[in-house]
Amino acid sequence: MPYDFSILSRLRKEHKMTITELCERTDLSYLTIAGLERNQANPRFRTLVRICEVLQIPVHELLTLAEMKRPKRAKETDCEFLKEGHCRGVNLRGTRIYSASAPKGACGAQPESHEGDYEHCYVLRGKLRIHIHDSVYTLKAGQAISWDCAFEHNYHALEDSEWIAVLTPKRL
Numbered sequence: 828m829p830y831d832f833s834i835l836s837r838l839r840k841e842h843k844m845t846i847t848e849l850c851e852r853t854d855l856s857y858l859t860i861a862g863l864e865r866n867q868a869n870p871r872f873r874t875l876v877r878i879c880e881v882l883q884i885p886v887h888e889l890l891t892l893a894e895m896k897r898p899k900r901a902k903e904t905d906c907e908f909l910k911e912g913h914c915r916g917v918n919l920r921g922t923r924i925y926s927a928s929a930p931k932g933a934c935g936a937q938p939e940s941h942e943g944d945y946e947h948c949y950v951l952r953g954k955l956r957i958h959i960h961d962s963v964y965t966l967k968a969g970q971a972i973s974w975d976c977a978f979e980h981n982y983h984a985l986e987d988s989e990w991i992a993v994l995t996p997k998r999l
Contacts, residue, residue, distance in 0.1 A: 830862040830894055831894075832864070832866055835864050835889075836864040839860075846861055853880075860878075910935050911932070912929030912933045913928050921995075922994065923993070925991065925992040927985040927990055927992060928987075931953075932984060935982055936979075936982065944976040944996050947973040947994075947995070948992050950988065951989040951990055953990075954984075954988060959974050960978035960979060965985065
């Protein structure tokens with residue numbers, strides 16, 4: 828997987844450090860740091876550890892930032908969580924974005940467990956009733972709601988409806 832370590836420049840500047848200061852604090856050469864910041868080098872793991880110790884971030888966070896720097900494309904797939912209606916979506920680095928439509932009376936829920944996510948629903952057209960745990964919420968066009976998917980939930984279209992649902996992974 829390709830990484831773009833030019834993110835180091837931004838992180839260093841956020842810590843109000845020059846390249847020279849980062850070099851001194853990590854005991855790494857100017858060429859090493861400058862090469863990473865220009866994305867012209869692939870660092871050794873120990874190099875990343877030294878940099879992360881100084882920047883006070885975990886190595887996995889730096890790798891995530893370096894990976895996220897590059898655009899990610901995804902191909903649309905159909906999904907089934909409504910008995911009636913239509914749903915299609917994409918998965919971008921663990922964030923799933925769905926476009927759904929359903930006729931009045933349709934209901935459903937995600938068949939697979941996704942309690943490691945937060946769900947965000949934005950109604951584009953119509954009216955939805957969403958049961959979340961022991962509460963019921965009614966949303967109409969232009970309204971949105973967000974919740975922790977650890978709670979059982981399901982959708983019910985009170986009118987012909989269209990909505991966007993975004994599932995974002997919980998970060999530890």
